[in-house]
Amino acid sequence: MGDWRLEVFRLSVYVFFPVGIFWYFNQPDYFEEHVTKRREERLKMYSNPEYRREVEEFAERMKKKQADRLKREERDFHVDED
Numbered sequence: 001m002g003d004w005r006l007e008v009f010r011l012s013v014y015v016f017f018p019v020g021i022f023w024y025f026n027q028p029d030y031f032e033e034h035v036t037k038r039r040e041e042r043l044k045m046y047s048n049p050e051y052r053r054e055v056e057e058f059a060e061r062m063k064k065k066q067a068d069r070l071k072r073e074e075r076d077f078h079v080d081e082d
Helices: 004-025 028-047 049-077
Strands: none
Touching (some): 004 028, 028 049
């Protein structure tokens, strides 16, 4: 085991490292450069009609797949008890 200095160092790392990371990533310059630009790029992508059509087709395929799976599970669940 370490002495009290090691424990103070560890505690300070446990406390100040997350605070420092939070402070760094929430600076306005970082936020503007990384978050806002990416959000604008995604909004442009969502407004694209071709992308919208692909998303709707994917959603329909997933709904159909889920409905088929549910029907199959219901069919397999019901057992004739004669």
